[in-house]
Amino acid sequence: MKGLNNKILEVDLNHDKFNEVPVPEEILLDYIGGRGLGVKLLSDKLPVNLNPLDPKNLLIFATGPFGGTIVPTNGRFSLVTKSPLTNGIFYSNSGGSFGVVMKRCGYDGILIQGALKEPGYLLIEGGKDIAIKEASRLWGCDTEKTLEEIKKIEGNRINSLMIGPAGENLIKIAAIMNDAARAFGRGGVGAVMGSKNLKAIVVKGGDTKIDIDNRDLLKKYVKVAQDKIKVVPITRSSLPKFGTSALVNVINILGMFPINNFQRGFDERATQVSGEEINEKLTQEHEGCYACPIRCGRLTKAGDMKGKGPEFESVWALGPNLGIYDLITVTQANYLCNKYGIDTISCGGSIACAMELQERRLLKDSSLQFGNSSILKELVKKIALKEDIGAQISEGSRLLSKSYNSEEVAMQVKGLELPAYDPRGAIGHALGYATSNRGGCHLTGYMAALEIFAAPKKIDRFTMAGKPDLLVLKQNQKAIEDSLVICAFAGWALGLDYYARFMKAITGIDYDVVKLLEIGERIYNLERIFNIREGLSKKDDILPPRFISEPLKEGVSKGHIVPLEKMLEQYYYVRGWDNNGFPEPELLEKLGIKHI
Amino acid sequence: MMKFMIVEESIYNIFKKVGKHLVRHGYNTSHSGNISIRSGGKIIIKRRAAMLGDLQLEDLVVSNLKEEDSSSLIASTELGVHRAIYLETDAMAVIHAHNPYCVALSLIEDEITCIDAEGFALYKKIPIIDVEIPAGAYYTSIEVPKMLKNYPFVVVRGHGIFAKGMTLEDALQYVTGAEQSAYIRYLTLMTGKPLKRDFSKEKDFSIW
The missing domain is CATH 1.10.569.10 (Aldehyde Ferredoxin Oxidoreductase Protein, subunit A, domain 2)
Structure with missing residues (x-):
């Protein structure tokens, strides 16, 4: 597929082996890249019921067709693994430049399996070298110190992923830090890296050019998108000026x-x-x-x-x-x-x-x-x-x-x-928490956009009607955004109509919004199937009892609780899942997903 | 299988508000036009021949999303178009209205380029399609969803506009915004004078 390298780097830490592995086009067509590609690879390759801290667990980093192009906010990339915190599938996404440099080094993704005998770091130098380097003296260092020390060896022009002492100690809430201050924060993914004795992954150099089907057309689309980002208040001023903390007073x-x-x-x-x-x-x-x-x-x-x-x-x-x-x-x-x-x-x-x-x-x-x-x-x-x-x-x-x-x-x-929104104040958002494949997460289907920020238009945050349908749309949208890969914040100004046009210009394939949403639906259902095979079920689509039975006692959300059971029934129906939350066989057949 | 479907008071209030707006501002005649949302895996749509500007709770009909059911006896004539739009696009709400200036321009142009700043920034252009028999569901249910895959609205030549949205209000903004852009374009065309600034010449929206 154009826009991608069509290959990943497989790293076997047990044997210090590195293999360039082509990714079949049918997988890219069905799952694109980023989160989708990671979910597909994890589902295909990970043994069932594996302890997430077993060396056989996989860490899969992947970028998508937008990475390294001129599409705005394409610097993000995804991580997929099995989480030691949830025991289910975990997708995460982070920014900076690592993903772009990885792609310039020739890889759409890096799949890491096995464990090193002694602490080490993985170096990927575009066009030159792939190596495991010894890192015993970095073990125990915090992330800032680790970055400083690695730069002394590899030079300043590097990008890195690393763990700190928390990951080394296998704590279940450890993050993987990205250039020491960004993060694949959630799900204990740092412990997975720690279990592999892998202190860091370093990328540098690389000059692989991305094959774009129609550069002129992409330029025109991107110009229109940039103009839109400049006029929408959230992307023009709120986020640049106050960052995400602009939300504190609003919420x-x-x-x-x-x-x-x-x-x-x-x-x-x-x-x-x-x-x-x-x-x-x-x-x-x-x-x-x-x-x-x-x-x-x-x-x-x-x-x-x-x-x-x-x-x-x-x-x-x-x-x-x-x-x-x-x-x-x-x-x-x-x-x-x-x-x-x-x-x-x-x-x-x-x-x-x-x-x-x-x-x-x-x-x-x-x-x-x-x-x-x-x-x-x-x-x-x-x-x-x-x-x-x-x-x-x-x-x-x-x-x-x-x-x-x-x-x-x-x-x-x-x-x-759970993150920083009390679900009793926005019940669609609450349903999003309960049904997110990675657990208590606001990003998987950000209903707050509609219920709080009126984007694109306000809906009553306490009413149930239409919420399951809108949530399914938002979850499928996010799955595809994480696979293209593009920042969620671009979504305040742009949307799938823009992304479909970018994809058309990059790949030459006639994408439209619906085609992208179908891919998002496929990814979401495959994640669900993965969780089911790992033992998660309807019993896990829940909220803490506080939100079901204890109304908030003050403020403008006073008196509200979450009618989860009713919404969940509708949600399963809208998704095409049975009453126990299992995707119906005909849905899986339509999406091309194998039954469990 | 989900067994129930309740039209909540809050949903009725939104239908009432949007319906009233469409009639009061001249987008529809007393009994024309239809609006719907997707909710709980069903379609909630205006009843056939109900007055859009004075909707009652019983004027909202719940229909199956995926296949025809007995609700088609009383649901809007255009239920088939709405259903096709929901099945083939990302629409969560649909409005069909008879915007006068969009309809007028559709009879003399092949697409309506937005020359006002608002339309230029938000919509770029309003596509127009020809349908063999414009009114009634059959032909429009085939052609309209194709366009709504990549545009928020489409004008059926000589007939009216179909707009989709995440919510009914969202779709309403597309209906009213398209009409505003068409109105401005119509007025400038009427003067017969060249534009001092033609936004449509500054950006190539033929690619959009």
Whole structure:
């Protein structure tokens, strides 16, 4: 297929072997690249019921046909693996430039299997070298130090993925850091890399040209897209100016900003950690990913520390969800999560769970009180190093709460801690949490776009009608966006009508919106099938009981709960799944997916 | 298999609001036009011959999405077009209206290029198709969905517009936006004077 290299690099760490493997065109036509390609490869190659930390687990990084072209925001790329946190399929996506350089090195993806005997890093130098290099002295280093040391060896013009001590210690909420400050954050993917003794993956160089079917046409389409990005307020000013933390005040005012482990939905003090405050007090510089005109990233300084972020979800998870409103402490804890290589959302969510357990006098550690900011930074370190109470928290909120026979205190779905929107404030979004293939995730089908941001138009956030249908559309859309690959934020200005035109110009194939959505549907169903074969089922399409039976007590979302059971029944029907959430055989046949 | 389908009050309120807007602002006559949404794997559509500007709750009919059912006895004549649009495109809501300026221009042009800044930024152009028998569902159900795969709206020459959206309000904006662009174009054509700034010459929308 044009727009791709049509091959991946398979790395066998057990035997230091590297193979260039062609990807059959029918797979690319059916799954495109990025998330879709990763999901297909994982489904085909991973043994059933494998422990995610077994060396046989696969780490698959993949880019798509947009990567490295002139399409705006194409710098993102995907990771697919089996998660140690959820025991199900995990897809994640990250920005920067790594994916583009990987593609320039000649590969649409890297599939890693096996484990090294001693710590090492993988070097891919375009056109020159692929090697495993020894990294024993980097083991134990934080991500900043690791990057610094690798640059001394490989030079400054590199891009890298790496784990910190959290990944090395196999903690279930460990992230893979991307150039030390971006992340494949969620799902404990850092532990999978740690289980392989793989400290880092480095790419550099490469001059592989991307074959584009019609460059002039692509230029014309891209020009129209860039104009649109310039006129839409969210992409023109809100995201560039305030970053994702612009959401703090918006979500708080709607009474769905989770406070103290989702016990409340509003707090006046949240303004102290808002995007406006970050912009005024911390931001030093703005920055963006490869080929991104939006540039939502920022370099910040908090007290005596410098770093990137915090993003909306991080500032919430490490702040108001713990009853903490001290922006400097929250930002420094975010930096530390990046250095140790920890998912900020799951870190905050698991600490919040511990604090509620302590509040209920189940967990005996009086320092773990909501609002106690003095313990936060030390606690992040203890989690990464599995020390004291940190060892329990590092297992994630599901296992932590289970050990106290209080699973209702864990704000998670399928083991993945929930992000910064109380689902009682937007019930379509709630259904998205319950049905996301990777667990408690807001990105898999971002219904907040409609229910909160009126994009493209507002729908009542508390009504059920039409929500399952819209969610299915959003989930299929996101699956295809993650496979093309393009940033979710481009979606505020563009959409599948643009992406279909880009694809037509890049590949020469007559794509339209519907064709893309069919591919998205195929990917989503294959993920579902993967989860079913791993033992997940309808019983996992749930929300913590708090959201089903305890109305919010204050704010403009007061009195609302989630009518999950009714929505789920409709959702299964709309999806073409049976009452137990299994895709019907005729649907799988239509999509070309083998039955289990 | 899901067994129930309830038309919620909130859905009725949206239908009422959008229907009233279409009639009050001259996009439809007293009984013309039809609107629908996709919900719970079904289609909720206006009843045949119901007054769009004064819809009652019982004027909303729930129909099967994938195949004809007995609701076709009372549902809008254009149910078949709506169903085809839902099955073949990403539409979640559909409006069919008889925009006067879109219809007028469709009789003298092959596509309506947006020359106003709003239309230029949001829509670029309004495609026009010829259908053998424009009114009634059969022919339009074949041709209209093809265009709506890549455009938010299409004008059937001499008949009216079909617009899709994520929501009814979204589709309404496409209907009203297309009419605004057609109106501006019509007015400038009427003056017979050359345009001082022709947006359509600055960008090549023939490729769009």
